[in-house]
Amino acid sequence: MNPFQLRVSCLLVAFALSTPNMARADIGIISPAEAKKLIEDADPAKRPIVLDTRGGYKDYFRGHLPSAHHLNFDTLRGTDNGVPVQYLPDDLTKALLVRAGVNKDRLHLIYATGDKLPNDEILSASMVAYVLEKYGVENIRIVDGGLPEWTKQKLPVTQEYFGNPKGTLPEKGKPEIALTVDDVLKRKPGTVLVDARPHNEYVGDDDIWLRKGHIPGAISFHWARLMEKDNTHKFLAFEKVKADLEAAGLKADAEIYVYCGTSREGSLLRFYLKHVAKYPNVRLYEGSWKEYASLKQFPAEKDAPKK
Known part of the structure; x- marks a missing residue:
């Protein structure tokens, strides 16, 4: 690194440290x-x-x-x-x-x-x-x-209302993190499709859904396996779940498509894989089973895929 590059690097670091939200x-x-x-x-x-x-x-x-x-x-x-x-x-x-x-x-x-x-x-x-x-x-x-x-932890709570002033969104979004049903149906060989619902819904043992079962080829991994049992808002450390994820076929080098019933459970599983485990390529099928179940031209299955 030449002296000019070193100076620029130092200025960038100083700027980042002076703007903590950006850093x-x-x-x-x-x-x-x-x-x-x-x-x-x-x-x-x-x-x-x-x-x-x-x-x-x-x-x-x-x-x-x-x-x-x-x-x-x-x-x-x-x-x-x-x-x-x-x-x-x-x-x-x-x-x-x-x-x-x-x-x-x-x-x-x-x-x-x-x-x-x-x-x-x-x-x-x-x-x-x-x-x-x-x-x-x-x-x-x-x-x-x-x-x-x-x-x-006895931290303070309030009943006072609070309203933010109007915000400003970024000019550019990330629509590519979302999947449509066509994306799921046309997925490449080797793409891992994972159902984040409880296992009983995955196998069709429920009174909820219009059709029973799951998208053909999907594996089952309930999102709650990533959370503490006594507080399901508390995330388990990646080291504690890495072996379970990998045994299910959820590995860092895989392209992973996630879905669930309405996309909430899938959003949790995707959040964990992408932002806690730091897997690089994880996307969410927004329509999830609620949409897929209504598209009766597409098949459903109740058995787990054969390995």
């Missing part, structure tokens, strides 16, 4: 204690955008993180062509995100509650994180352990 630009998880420090930063410009993604607005009224803006995850979905809970068109989604204060230049902290199965809203947090990422936001953290861990 930390990443998608991942954050501890409640670290989240609290950021929320209480003496400089308001450096405080994160905090999004409470719970579907129950009364839960928000009962108590939430300081400066949390309530963004009900399900406002980002609606019925389309008869299929429920499909993602909204881009113009509507962008309007909702701007209204929630999503900002291309800020860090976003996302959380929910409901720490025990089957009532678990970590999936709302990962779904909103996915939507933000799809629309180009690059600085996102899910609060590890969610509100249950926050209150367990």
Whole structure:
């Protein structure tokens, strides 16, 4: 490195250190204690955008993180062509995100509650994180352990409402992280298709779905296997689940397509693989089984694929 290159490198490092939100630009998880420090930063410009993604607005009224803006995850979905809970068109989604204060230049902290199965809203947090990422936001953290861990650590909650000023979205999004049914059907040989639902739904033992079973060729890996049993908002360390993931065929060098029932469970599995395990090539089939089950021209199966 010549003297000029060295000077430029030093200036870039100094600039990054002087702009901590940019230096930390990443998608991942954050501890409640670290989240609290950021929320209480003496400089308001450096405080994160905090999004409470719970579907129950009364839960928000009962108590939430300081400066949390309530963004009900399900406002980002609606019925389309008869299929429920499909993602909204881009113009509507962008309007909702701007209204929630999503900002291309800020860090976003996302959380929910409901720490025990089957009532678990970590999936709302990962779904909103996915939507933000799809629309180009690059600085996102899910609060590890969610509100249950926050209150367990006796950190402050409030009932005061908080509304963000209107946000500004990045000019360029990442639509390529989303899959359509055609993408799934035309996937290349060797692509791993994984169903993130509970195993009983994968094999068709449920009273939920229009058709029973799973997309042919899909393997089963329930998202909850990645979370602590006593708090399903708390992520297990990658070292604890690496062997299970690889035994299922979910390896870092694979191209992985994820789906579930409505895309929330799939968003959690994708979040873990992409942003905790750091797998480079993981995408989400947004329509998931709710859409596929309605397309009766395509086959379903109930048995696991033969290895």
